[in-house]
Amino acid sequence: MKPKISSECYASEAEYINALERRAGLPAGFSAGSVELSFQPYEINAPKPRVMRLSAIVLDEPTGLFAGSLTQNAFPGAPVTIARRRLEGETLRGVLVNNSIANVCARSGEKDAEELLDAFAARIGGSGREFLCASTGVIGWRLPVPEMKAALPSLKKSLQTATILDVARGIMTTDLFPKVRAAMAGEAKVLAIAKGAGMIEPNMATMLVFILTDADVDRETLRRLHREAVAVSFNRISVDSDQSTSDMAILLSSGKKKVPGEDSFREALLSVYGALAExxxxNGEGTGHVIRTVVRGAADTRTAEALGKAIINSPLVKTAAFGNDPNVGRIIMAAGDFLGTSKTNVDPGSITVSIGGHLVFEKGSFSLDADKEAQIFNHMKEAQLDPDNNRYPAHDRRIEIELDLGAGEASAAVLGSDLSYGYVRENADYRT
Amino acid sequence: MKPKISSECYASEAEYINALERRAGLPAGFSAGSVELSFQPYEINAPKPRVMRLSAIVLDEPTGLFAGSLTQNAFPGAPVTIARRRLEGETLRGVLVNNSIANVCARSGEKDAEELLDAFAARIGGSGREFLCASTGVIGWRLPVPEMKAALPSLKKSLQTATILDVARGIMTTDLFPKVRAAMAGEAKVLAIAKGAGMIEPNMATMLVFILTDADVDRETLRRLHREAVAVSFNRISVDSDQSTSDMAILLSSGKKKVPGEDSFREALLSVYGALAExxxxNGEGTGHVIRTVVRGAADTRTAEALGKAIINSPLVKTAAFGNDPNVGRIIMAAGDFLGTSKTNVDPGSITVSIGGHLVFEKGSFSLDADKEAQIFNHMKEAQLDPDNNRYPAHDRRIEIELDLGAGEASAAVLGSDLSYGYVRENADYRT
Known part of the structure; x- marks a missing residue:
């Protein structure tokens, strides 16, 4: 039986892009653009020339309505260090984003970035200190500042007020698809794009995410709601348990549209952040299956979330998922490893585990027979992202794992991916 | 240039086995044996019949000289639960080990194991409570107790006092090679075998390890030295960051030989445990490279060890190693992720990183040029375990990563492996 294409997926790449185009309209008060440039990397003798996309998101007027979540990595890139300062400031006017080079651990990384932002501000208006920068790509190399500065006039020309789609494409690295999500809160729009396909792990920020809105919500509320939404979306996904040096989720508001109330804005944020995180x-590098683990009955949310992540990050669970192997033992192993190592007090006899809605573990032992195994195999097989069909999301199904610890009322859902040949291929030689 | 075969490696599988035979002689006071049996698994309707090896290590007389380290997994197998009790007891007479089924989360797992040990003791002497059991293999299935009991007469017949080699073979699952290490402390011998190829991670016990000695060392000293040696060997390796539900390292002494002193016995333990851990x-599932990470200049050993493990467990570092990609950025990313998340106070400017003896990071930025990259590529390439040559250890080289945090005097060395297509292949369909 051929899997059905659900309402969130598309029968062709062209239809997927059409759907993005329909939702990609910019909120009031923003313009966006993207250009391509080529450069010769400085650091290594005679490597191949590379292509970079330079993109910008600009507000018509400086805004005090912004919020940001930044990586906790101890060796952050220059853009993160700069953002940490700017997010304490009064106003922002926009973001300059490049792919290809991450500007991490490079000599004079901050100086290079500030020089670019000053040059950008000189063309756009305002001061360099009112702009954020964001970079993704190879770590350790210097930005090609002269080539990037030379591209600023065309970047300015590319700015338009219609769509974010070019920028969503411009920030991609190994992503399979551009990613755009949108929702309305009354008349106000929430529009978000993300780059991210590897080094995806918790604790914010694990990718580049830009959320644009025209909602008139005060700064403190904006920051609180952003933090809450990040905590249950981008901080609950993991492709490979590695937290990048570069990543950030930045929310900018032009404040031009009234919202019906805090709840409607929160709903819009949660739906956009959640969908974009998925x-x-x-779109993870080499992802063959999306796996969702829901942990219920935990003493607190932190335990539920950490246990869920321990399961979706276990290489043995991930490889079993890749092989459509209903290997209950590895889920139990990973859960037991986390619970034992973290000294979490749980009675194994009170835990239940199900896969795809089928109960597979209760009262301390397996609850499996051949029929159930076959049904779970089918559940996993149907969640497989067919590699011959990977030009648009093949479907929106997941492997669904549920654990109930029977030890409390807290719960959390986390999303991860399997571990495939494709992941190894993608990552074993990133730079060639 | 063809890699040289070092003194610890062998030009053919036959020569490797010859070397094991030379070191596999049992210490005084022990006998060992192994038999094969076939069985029909209970739990799943009409699966294929499977083969199991049942092995035993037996002391001539009960001994009070024993020590053990057990998994911290919260869902331990029945053998671990039983061992936890027995290790508190007065005397032990031996160990019964099976592969194929792990006896974890199986209905009546403890009862089945105790029934087997009673039947074994009835043939060998003593009581079932004086024997440990150990099991490795599929989780969730029941032991085939009748078939195992039926094999006990031949198991008893197989016992001999000459060599551990049959048992080293008998406990293997997906291991490429049997593993035997030995050292002398004066007249006393320390002999150890291990099963372990996946689910290899810290916190003991992550595999089955049996260490036999005839050294006359008092019980408290034996336990202390065992604990110390495990801490710097088996607890400092990681194949896939997954701590198994089953694993244990058990030291048994017949006490029949005097040792020159505690130091010589400690030396023998450390060399045997260290070599066997490597x-x-x-022998890890699909291992293409062994990676050693040495962290120096840490404030304490725990930080050095945890940081080393964070690096060798990073999927992006592991895939880069597989591809011989001198990707300094991923080492920095993984180190920064650990240091940031654990809120370890380290100045990025004081950290140095080298790969294969080449300095690649200092003063907060990369120290790389094309020549150095080429040399590091060669270092990684020479450490590659050629998959066409995997019937005996191809060589004993490793990718050597060194970090100096410049923040203290503590250091630790940890061993890990790359992430290869072979690992995915081996683990994506374990049971077929």
Whole structure:
């Protein structure tokens, strides 16, 4: 039986892009653009010339309505260090983003970035200190500042007020698809794009995410709601348990539209952040299956979330998922490893585990027979992202794992991916 | 240039086995044996019949000289639960080990194991409570107790006092090679075998390890030295960051030979445990490279060890190693992720990183040029375990990563493996 194409997926890449185009309209008060440039990397003798996309998101007027979540990595890139300062400031006017080079651990990384932002501000208006920068790509190399500065006039020319789609494409590295999500809160729009396909792990920020809105919500509320939404979306996904040095999720508001109330804005944020976070996993490098683990009955949310992540990050669970192997033992192993190592007090006899809605573990032992195994195999097989069909999301199904610890009321859902040949291929030689 | 075969490696599988035979002689006071049986698994309707090896290590007389380290997994197998009790007891007479089924989360797992041990003791002497059992293999299935009991007469017949080699073979699952290490402390011998190729991670016990000695060392000293040696060997390796539900390292002494002193016995333990731990990594499922990470200049050993493990467990570092990609950025990313998340206070400017003896990071930025990259590529390439040559350890080289945090005097060395297509292949369909 051929899997059905659900309402969130598309029968061809062209239809997927059409759907993005329909939702990609910019909120009031923003313009966006993207250009391509080529450069010769400085650091290594005579490597191949490379292509970079330079993109910008610009507000018509400086805004005080912004919020950001930044990586916790101890060796952050220059853009993160700069953002940490700017997010404490009064106003922002936009973001300059490049792919190809991450500007991490490069000599004079901050100086290079500030020089670019000053040059950008000189063309756009305002001061360099009112702009953020974001970079993704190879770590350790210097930005090609002269080539990037030379591209600024065309970047300015590319700015338009219609769509974010070019920027969503411009920030991609190994992503399979551009990623755009949108929702309305009354008349106000929430529009978000993400780059992210590897080094995807918790603790914010694990990718580049830009959320644009025209909602008139005060700064403190904006920051609180952003933090809450990040905590249950981008901080609950993991492709490979590696937290990048570069990543950030930045929310900018032009404040031009009234919203019906805080709840409607929160709903819009949660739906956009949640959907975009799942897009990132489904676009993960070499992802063959999306896996969702829901942990219920935990003493607190932190335990539920950490246990869920321990399961979706276990290489043995991930490879079993890749092989459509209903290997209950590895889920139990990973859960037991986390619970034992973290000294979490749980009675194995009170835990239940199900896969795809089928109960597979209760009262301390397996609950499996051949029929159930076959049904779970089918559940996993149907969640497989067919590699011959990977030009648009093949479907929106997941492997669904549920654990109930029977030890409390807290719960959390986390999303991860399997571990495939494709992941190894993609990552074993990133730079060639 | 063809890699040289070092003194620890062998030009053919036959020569490797010859070397094991030379070191596999049992210490005084022990006998060992192994038999094969076939069985029909209970749990799943009409699966294929399977083969199991049942092995035993038996002391001539009960001994009070024993020590053990057990998995911290919260869902331990029945053998671990039983061992936890027995290790508190007065005397032990031996160990019964099976592969094929792990006896974890199986209905009546403890009862089945105790029934087997009673039947074994009835043939060998003593009581079932004086024997440990150990099991490795599929989780969730029941032991085939009747078939195992039926094999006990031949198991008893197989016992001999000459060599551990049959048992080293009998406990293998997906291991490429049997693993035997030995050292002398004066007249006393320390002999150890290990099973382990996946689910290899810290916190003991991550594999089955049996260490036999005839050294006359008092019980408290034996336990202390065992604990110390495990901490710097088996607890410092990781193949896939997954701590198994089953694993254990058990030391048994017949006490029949005097040792020159505690130091010589400690030396013998450390050399045997260390070499065997590296054998386990080199035999890891799909291992293409062994990676050693040495962290120096840490404030304490725990930080050095945890940081080393964070690096060798990073999927992006592991895939880069597989591809011989001198990707300094991923080492920095993984180190920064650990240091940031654990809120370890380290100045990025004081850290140095080298690969294969080449300095690649200092003063907060990369120190790389094309020549150095080429040399590091060669270092990695020479450490590659050629998949066409995997019937005996191809060589004993490793990718050597060194970090100096410049923040203290503590250091630790940890061993890990790369992430290869072979690992995915081996684990994506374990049971077929």
């Amino acid at each position: 897009d990132v996993v489904r | 054998d386990v990594v080199r």
